[in-house]
Amino acid sequence: MKRVVIDQTRCKGCGLCTQVCPRKILVLSNMVNANGYHPVQCTDDELCMGCANCATVCPVTAFEIYKPMPIVVAS
Numbered sequence: 001m002k003r004v005v006i007d008q009t010r011c012k013g014c015g016l017c018t019q020v021c022p023r024k025i026l027v028l029s030n031m032v033n034a035n036g037y038h039p040v041q042c043t044d045d046e047l048c049m050g051c052a053n054c055a056t057v058c059p060v061t062a063f064e065i066y067k068p069m070p071i072v073v074a075s
């Protein structure tokens, strides 16, 4: 399951999220969105630690962060 979901249509390419990601997995892409910005993309979803730093600083709420739930099996 993806841990970080980015709405690239909302992104304004400000780069704030790229500066606060401790795993350095957020980069501005080469593509251009409908608003003329280079939207951010995640280079390795598996490395995301779900800290939500990116979601906290993003001015346009482009992020959804998901954390895997532990599965407890009763014996």
Ligand code: SF4
Binding pocket: 004, 020, 021, 022, 023, 024, 025, 026, 042, 047, 048, 049, 050, 051, 052, 053, 054, 055, 065
């Ligand atoms: S949740 Fe944390 S580790 Fe994951 S992309 Fe955002 S800032 Fe990086």
Ligand code: SF4
Binding pocket: 010, 011, 012, 013, 014, 015, 016, 017, 018, 039, 040, 057, 058, 059, 060, 061, 062, 063
């Ligand atoms: S902080 Fe938000 S608007 Fe800025 S580059 Fe990241 S996703 Fe785009």
